[in-house]
Amino acid sequence: MNSQTPAEILLPYQRRWLADQSQVKVIEKSRRIGLTWTEAGERALGAATAGRAGMDGWYIGYNKDMALEFIEAAAGWARRFNQAGKELEEIAIEDERADILAYRIRFASGHKIVALSSRPSNLRGKSGCAVIDEAAFHEDLPGLLKAALAFTMWGGLVRVISTHNGADSAFNELVNEIRAGRVPYSLHRTTFDDALADGLYKKICQYRGIEWTETGEREWRQQIIDFYGENADEELFCVPRASSGTYLSSILIEARMRDGVPVLRYEPRAEFAARSEAERHSEIEAWCEENLAGVLAGLDPSLASCFGEDFGRSGDITVIWPLQIGSDLMRRTPFIVELRNVPFRNQEQILFYIADRLPRLIGGAMDARGNGQYLAETAADRYGARIAQVMLSEAWYRENMPRYKAAFEDNTITIPKDADVLWDHRGIVLERGVAKIAERRAGRDGKGRHGDSAIAGALAYFASREGGREIAYTPVARERFARSGRGY
Template sequence: MSQPILYPYQKRWLADNSRFKVGMFARQTGKTFATTLEIALDALGAEAAGGKTRWVILSRGERQAREAMEEGIKLHLSAMKIAFQAYESDYFDGMASKALEVALPGGSRITALPANPDTARGFSANVFLDEFAFHADSRKIWQALFPVISAGYKLRVVSTPNGKGNKFYELVTDQSTDNPWSRHIVDIHEAIRDGLPRNAHELKQGLKDPDAWAQEFELQWLDEASAWLPYELINNVEHDQAGDPALYQRGACYIGNDIAARNDLWVAWVWERIGDVLWAREIRTLRRASFAEHDAVLDELVNRYNPIRVCIDQTGMGEKPVEDASRRYGSSRVEGVLFTNDNKQHLANLAKQAFEDKTVRIPLGDELLRADLHSLKKLTTATGRPRFDSSGGDGHADRAWAAFLGIYAASHPVAEYAYTPVKPRYRVDPDDDSRLIKSTANFKGGCW
């Protein structure tokens, strides 16, 4: 038997014509697919009535905007055999990106692009905020957006939860009696009851992360109080173009390396400084790999990026890797860091300040990385001493500590060297006045 085009929960969402509509759906349940279908049908309805309409899709990044356009809008229009023209134009949000647009025969247009406060302010249109809980500066986007849709336009907001520190949380949990929002909430269990072919037990066992399962599949709001890096800070520094080695610009680079040999991850994190921002350029992870493999990967990264500093976790088994790296790359640019409570506090403070100041950029939508960063918690021991711990993620926040070590490496001022030539003292060779010969007065200790 063929699968239905839409499941009942998607049909309920599609049939709701409320002007303001917010949906909280579990991961991979087709929320973007259903909403882009609504947008396509709305545009066709306007043209059938002799008019036209305008929709703007604001996504987390260029890749997500492209997915909404290619696997949503264009897919639906093609399935309905509707002619359209597709365009791409340059768009700048700190880095060059693309705005994608579809134009229908009657003049209706649908645009998809990465979200920021400026793009939210730049259109008068119906708006779809895709994965809104993950947008950087979600509150500023919201402030810029509402005047845009004030002239009777529709607003669609969908996402999975992402902590409590964002505007999406407020939209879903607002219990005021005059709230104009129509809300749809569909966790993985309801989606499966409605026919979605998923095995919840298998998914949960494969994920092996209770926090991620609770938030992204069962739609529970995680407590952000003890998280060292709340999701809002993580959202604000994610970027489509971070984490791509092909975009290396030959800038100053720094490597942080968290050491592990058995159950935890071995992680090497490369930061590249562009202007005053550190961009994650490459993140390499190994599990249960040999020390020879560790050395080979680190050699490859050092040869490729020629880092100014390499900071390595020297705790326990890290003693020998630090010694070996110092011999291979030079002790002047390799530093071992013992993970004492005081040192971990210093590393974590430097990193948090960088996240708060938005002077770092990390890969967009890397769920394992996000879980690692968010899993780090600062606790207080019975003696009143601070201690960092982690829960969730697929290691002990190994990616986070590698990132922090790299940020620490970049925090040291770069030594600048200048060369000032000294005018030599000469005497003229009496036999050949065209030759200048250094004076014997400059000869000391066996060299000039």
């Protein structure tokens, strides 16, 4: 067989895993998509490389069969590379407590791959790359990680691979810690459908010597889902089971609320939309001067500012949520604005009135779904790359809501003390492992709300992170917008 590197024969999601050379990387994955096999190839290549460029590999599965399977996979890769120095062997090694059954491949380079049991002490005093496979099923994953992370002090690597095993598992906690930005590890996610999209079934057909067809793939996919039954979400689609319920507790939300932070609400009279544009502009300008000028003038000019915006027109409300970022990295809310039944152009007028006066504006994140795309685009035209036009989706919620929650848990954000703001944040629920907004509910005034301020707050926090590389505040050239008829 011709010598080939892993990258030359693997599928795109496997190549992406190999291409990521972070010291610590983690993947939540579907079963049987070849990730462990891929990692075995990487470890074989690393062990076959002589000198400091190579390294030992230490594999930790949760049972003996997994250990043997990994070693056999690595031996298969080693034969591909034509680098293996000795036969696969079973040996007994000792520690201070007991003999540990291990499997080992020795390479001519002097490096080795060893499979160990999942006792954390097995990793003490070793170096190279630690691979923790099916991490969610280990009895002491935190202990294993603690021991493995010592590898990184001398340039070693840690690889954590697993399907899910419940929402309360240490592995799911690790995944959420990464998403929240609390630990600087790289996170990958590959569901069964992701693997299929990257050619998994075509590769299986090639291996089995059968013809690939779209119908065949669709039927095979359904067979696999039927096989796993009620466990399919967890086993195939990276959704930890029993993960439903309220995302933020009332106690946690109220602990971050502060008195004296105004929630400024504006809802025009029913006939407002029928008035001329000049009349509407004049009324909005007067409202801004009366309600916004004072709070904006009171902002600390030395602090960086950002904002989030969730858009609504007739059903939902628009919420504009500014933040100022202190030298202690605390995100403080100076005020928020809620708009109900305000025409598009007048929403633009109010947004620009606020954003033009936010000191040292580093960024904004705006809901760009549906009709909100208009306002997000005009803001990006006015303020440039500082504006993130966010298409809110399950993927966005999955990646960013854990970070917003972490701000509450770590006491790095303050929000207004307001019943509707509390109500909206209590409306964030876990559905299939992802934090989302619950169905529309009545607010304090009896009118419908759909978690609007919670979304705006999450977008504001997102903007505060994305705008972390501070951009010096430059006043907007109002003359250009005056010529376009938007001289607000």
